[in-house]
Structure formats: structure tokens, C-alpha cells
Amino acid sequence: MSMGYRYDMRWLAGLLLVLALLPPLLGNNYYLTVLTMCCLNAMIAVGLSLLVGHAGQISLGHAGFYGLAAYTTAALSTTLGVPVGLSMLAGVGASAAVAALVGLPALKLKGHYLAMATLGFGVILSILFNETVEITGGPSGFTGIPRLSLFGVEFSSDLSVYYLIVALLGLVVWLSFNILHSRVGRALRALHTSEKAAQAMGIDIARYKLFVFVVSAAFAGLAGVLYAHYLTFIAPASFGFSFSVQLIVMVVLGGMTSVPGSIVGAFFLTVLPEFLRAFENVEIVLFGGILVLCMMYLPDGLAGGFNRLWRLVWRLIYVRADKYRQNRQDRQDRRDRQESQDRQDVQDRLEMLDRQDNMDGKDGGDNG
Numbered sequence: 532m533s534m535g536y537r538y539d540m541r542w543l544a545g546l547l548l549v550l551a552l553l554p555p556l557l558g559n560n561y562y563l564t565v566l567t568m569c570c571l572n573a574m575i576a577v578g579l580s581l582l583v584g585h586a587g588q589i590s591l592g593h594a595g596f597y598g599l600a601a602y603t604t605a606a607l608s609t610t611l612g613v614p615v616g617l618s619m620l621a622g623v624g625a626s627a628a629v630a631a632l633v634g635l636p637a638l639k640l641k642g643h644y645l646a647m648a649t650l651g652f653g654v655i656l657s658i659l660f661n662e663t664v665e666i667t668g669g670p671s672g673f674t675g676i677p678r679l680s681l682f683g684v685e686f687s688s689d690l691s692v693y694y695l696i697v698a699l700l701g702l703v704v705w706l707s708f709n710i711l712h713s714r715v716g717r718a719l720r721a722l723h724t725s726e727k728a729a730q731a732m733g734i735d736i737a738r739y740k741l742f743v744f745v746v747s748a749a750f751a752g753l754a755g756v757l758y759a760h761y762l763t764f765i766a767p768a769s770f771g772f773s774f775s776v777q778l779i780v781m782v783v784l785g786g787m788t789s790v791p792g793s794i795v796g797a798f799f800l801t802v803l804p805e806f807l808r809a810f811e812n813v814e815i816v817l818f819g820g821i822l823v824l825c826m827m828y829l830p831d832g833l834a835g836g837f838n839r840l841w842r843l844v845w846r847l848i849y850v851r852a853d854k855y856r857q858n859r860q861d862r863q864d865r866r867d868r869q870e871s872q873d874r875q876d877v878q879d880r881l882e883m884l885d886r887q888d889n890m891d892g893k894d895g896g897d898n899g
Contacts, residue, residue: 539708542791543701550697554690563689565805567761570696571754573797574703576781577790578750581707583779584787585716586743587723588638589646591775592653596626596748598660598770600755602667605676605765610666615680619756626752627745634744638737641726653775660767672766679760692761699757703750707790710746719743784825785832792834799833 550570557563575593582588604622607613613621637648660667667673679686679695686692710716718739721729730736759765777800785796803821807814829836 533712536708536712539712539790543704543708546704546791546794547697547701550700551694554693560689563693565802567689567693567696569798569801570693570700571758571761572778572781572801573794574700574754574757575751575778576785576793576797577703577707578747579778579782580785580787580790580793581710581719581743582747583782584789584793585711585723586719586740588740588744589642589779590649590744590747591646591772591779592633592649592651592656593747593751593778594770594772594775595653595656596630596751597755597758597774598765598767599629599656600626600752601759601765601770602660602673604756605673605759606666608677608760609673609675615677615760616682619681619760622756622759623749623752626755627749630745630748631741634741638740638744650772650775653772657767657771660770667767670767672764673759674764676759676763676765678763679757692757696757696761699753703753704790704794711790715739715742780822783832784822784829786834787832789832789834792832795833795837 550566553566554563557566575597579590579593582590600622603625604615604618607618607621608615633649633652637645637652640648661670663669679692681695686695711719718729718734721732721734722736722739726736758769781796781800782793783796784800785794786792804814804818807817810817825833
């Protein structure tokens with residue numbers, strides 16, 4: 532087990548601990564809802580981090596996979612009466628299967644052409660969500676979706692749903708770390724660096740590109756089914772092009788090659804608009820300005836900024852501790868030298884007194 536993997540596992544344990552302890556500190560269901568949405572967005576961002584940051588493949592259609600899974604589980608569980616657990620599996624499976632079908636031709640493209648292809652796919656799904664009124668409810672949305680219920684356990688409260696989502700987010704992050712620290716992860720990094728060099732080394736670039744595309748879509752699908760059964764209402768506006776762009780910004784802002792960074796970016800961009808609601812007239816201006824400043828002064832993302840800050844704090848602590856140790860050692864050396872000098876002075880004084888006594892005794896003998 533490598534040092535990097537142990538560090539990632541410690542980071543994951545710390546994340547889960549913080550998320551588990553936060554709800555009692557919030558004291559408000561609104562903040563709990565925002566925190567839950569942060570976790571759902573983080574699931575999608577982690578998948579996009581694997582695809583965009585580590586494999587170098589751009590996707591502007593992940594909101595489509597998110598919505599496809601949500602509508603699939605909603606239609607199956609509400610219209611057809613399929614158990615919630617099975618409908619959720621079907622939703623995730625539908626996103627993964629469609630991603631495989633779309634990825635086979637689309638991933639032969641590169642760069643901006645791949646981005647345009649995934650953008651077109653997302654737009655097609657958005658149109659279908661709006662136009663297939665009999666299935667999706669159209670622009671008015673899909674209502675009456677049942678609450679989460681798995682293995683006979685019904686998650687009736689928002690808090691129970693939150694802890695389930697946190698557990699599944701932990702599973703998603705754990706799977707991502709294991710992928711990145713495996714042979715697949717090394718192949719993805721080679722693919723990101725140079726497709727031609729990776730192919731020359733014997734890496735099946737088509738298979739790995741399709742694999743990471745399907746995995747990222749499955750993560751988005753998992754977030755989609757949880758979203759549908761958490762809110763019990765979905766509408767096409769939640770799965771449009773703007774949300775796909777927002778997901779990409781989460782990954783870039785957090786740190787493209789960092790899974791923790793993508794989570795931080797997802798939390799930051801989900802919470803930031805809630806803080807800016809107080810500035811109604813200039814909310815958009817402030818939002819854009821903050822993003823611009825972050826990209827200017829944190830070019831390697833929030834994760835890189837936090838790492839630099841941590842190194843700076845650690846360096847300051849280390850320097851102060853080292854200076855304190857040095858000063859303490861200097862004071863000890865001075866005390867030792869002073870004690871040694873005092874002992875030498877006493878010894879010299881005693882020797883001088885002995886000589887003086889000897890001289891006095893000799894003078895007395897001569898006089899006698």
C-alpha cells in the first residue's frame with residue numbers, strides 16, 4: 532500500500548467524519564438540504580474529475596446522464612410501481628448503458644469536437660425531457676415520486692436520507708481512489724499526457740476512455756436517482772446545459788487532477804449562491820467576480836491553494852518551533868558556560884587561598 536493511497540484514505544475518513552458531525556451543528560433543515568445537494572453534486576464532480584482531470588476527455592453532457600437516471604427511476608417507481616431499490620438500479624444502469632452507446636462513436640473525437648458531441652447529446656436529452664409530456668411531465672415536472680426505500684428500510688426523514696447520501700458519496704470516492712491507484716489509473720494518466728505515447732506503450736486507449744466515460748456517467752446516474760427520490764419532484768430545468776457547465780466549473784475550480792479538489796469545488800459552488808442571495812441586485816456580478824479571482828490567484832484550483840496554505844502554515848509552525856528550540860538550546864548553552872565559568876572561578880579562588888595558606892605557613896616557619 533503506497534503512501535499516497537494511505538493519505539487518500541485518511542482524507543476520506545476525515546471527510547466522512549466532518550460530514551457526519553455537521554448536521555447537529557446546523558440546526559436548520561434548509562442548511563441540511565443545501566448540504567445534501569452539496570454531496571449529490573460532489574458525486575457527479577468526482578466522476579467528471581476522473582474523466583476530465585485524469586483521462587483528459589471533456590464532457591458537456593453529464594447533466595443529461597444525471598437527468599436520465601432521475602427520470603428513469605421516477606417513471607418506473609411512480610408510473611409502473613416498480614420497487615424503489617430496483618428502479619434506482621435501473622436508473623443507474625440506464626445512464627451507464629446510454630453512456631456506453633454514446634461513448635463508442637463520440638470518444639473517437641478529441642478536444643473541442645468531443646465537447647461538442649457531448650453537448651449535443653445533453654441538448655437532445657433536455658429536449659426529450661421537455662417534449663415527452665406523457666412520460667416526464669414536460670416543463671411542469673414529474674411529481675409524486677416516492678421517498679427513498681431500500682431493502683425494506685424507508686428513509687422518511689431528511690436526516691436519514693442525508694446520511695445515506697454521505698455513505699454513498701464515501702463509496703464513490705473510495706472507488707475513485709482505488710481506480711486512480713491501480714493500473715487503470717496509471718493508464719488514464721498516460722492517456723491524459725499523450726494518447727499517441729500511451730498507444731505506443733501498448734495501452735488500449737479506446738477501452739480505457741470508454742471505461743472512464745461509463746464510470747463517470749454511472750456516478751452521475753447514482754446522484755440522479757438519489758436526487759429524484761430525495762426531492763420527490765424533478766423538472767427539465769434542473770438538467771440543462773447550464774448545469775453541465777456548472778459541473779465542469781466545479782472540477783476546474785476545485786483542481787482538475789484532484790478528487791478531493793473536485794469535492795471542495797462542488798461544495799464551494801453549491802454553497803456560494805446561497806450566501807450571495809442577500810445581495811439580490813448584484814448577486815450574479817459577485818458570483819462571477821469571485822470565480823474570476825479564484826481562477827486568477829488559484830490557477831491550480833482550490834485544492835492547490837489549500838495545499839500551499841497548509842505548507843505555508845506548516846513551514847511557519849516548523850520555523851517557529853525550530854527557532855524556539857534553537858533559542859532554548861542557546862539559553863542552555865549560556866547557562867552551562869556560566870556554570871562552568873562559576874565553577875572555574877571557585878576552583879581558582881580555592882587554589883589561590885591554598886597557595887596563600889602555604890605561603891603564610893612557610894613564612895611562620897622561617898620566623899620561628
